[in-house]
Amino acid sequence: MHSSGEYTRERLGFLSAINVAQPLVNGCRTGRRVCYSRSRWNLATTKRAAKVMIESQSSLPVDVPHCEALTRRWVRDFVLALQLCPYARAPFLANQVRIAVDGATSIQQVERALEREAQVLQHAPEEALATTLLVLPNFHPRDFERFYASTLLLERRWEARGLSDSFVLVFFHPMHMYAKHGAPANGCIPVDQLDYERRAPLPTINLLRDDQVDAAVASGKSTEMLEHNAAHLSTIPLEALEIRFRCLYKTDA
Template identity: 30%
Template sequence: MSRSTSALAATRTWVEDFVVAHDVCPFAGRELRRGTIRYVGVAADDWPTALTTLIEECRRLDGTPDIATTLLVLTSGVDDFDDYLDLLAIAETLLIDQGYEGVYQLASFHPDYCFADAEPEEPANFTNRSPWPMLHLLREADIEQALVHYPDPEAIPERNIAAMQRLGRKSLADQLTALRKFPE
């Protein structure tokens, strides 16, 4: 199994067994059931290629309303969280430069994700930890539409943090580590 295939399989499992199972994103279950999540693997060793793929995925979403969201799984090149953050900053600027500000939003996930105001070992970080680094493209119009029908959307982050604290750092870390051990 190739590294890309392993990374995509681990990401699919993470979406099902972590994001949906723990209701981290209250909207992911619906998209999973509908089959509207697109998974794309790309090496980020060559940032221009990875960023070109990001814009290609924006264009694909532009022309394919049946795809709700794209998870761009970065299979190599940004294992270091600081490198990932540098790529993320460029990706966000690129979306603006390409006219996608207000159209698409990037959500960020990384195995070592750490919020700016958090200690690395805090369970809250696991709300944005994934088996592989990724850029998650979401349509802003879809987010707005979903939030209209969701009671108290402002409470989602606090609810997620509480859930991560209940699960505990060791359990969360073990789940994530298990997903990274897909055969290559």
């Protein structure tokens, strides 16, 4: 359960799920790829977003093999097993998905890691490297509100530097929650099945090539995937999804 003060992204995509441009609807500013819920964006969030800009500049050590294995289990046993992203299977099985682990704790460190991985993608042929999952185990793993505020700043700075013309960023978090309209009177927003569409065992940023994004939008497959995920996940009991997700953390998997 999360308090209604958290500022979650509207449900619009997953991994390679990219969104067609839409007008302003119900207070949400939608773009070609992302939509933010503005209903819970207030002064407190703005202050918190500003705070993440001056975090510690010291990265923390990480267990790279463990993080890589955990991320691979997530793609294999969750994303592919639940058929949440039809674009992921072929490159994953062909070993064309790069998993990069970084100990970043601040936005500045994450930006440097993103720039590094963007250069790797840019200089690699698509048939050898389709996409990258940047895994950030130390970047607010237990604080989705702070992670979400950080993603807003990261995206704005990414776009301001013109990098969004080449690569699109998609964010995942262990405690991800989509914005839900009509929060209950007790101020708590319940988790539902669709939240697991953007949950990963560790904070993760997926770097997608822009031409892949354009192709998905033009074909209409991204919309089909969104509809499929919403319908498919709703048929799975929430407890079953929770158990499947927790099982990803088992080291003997």
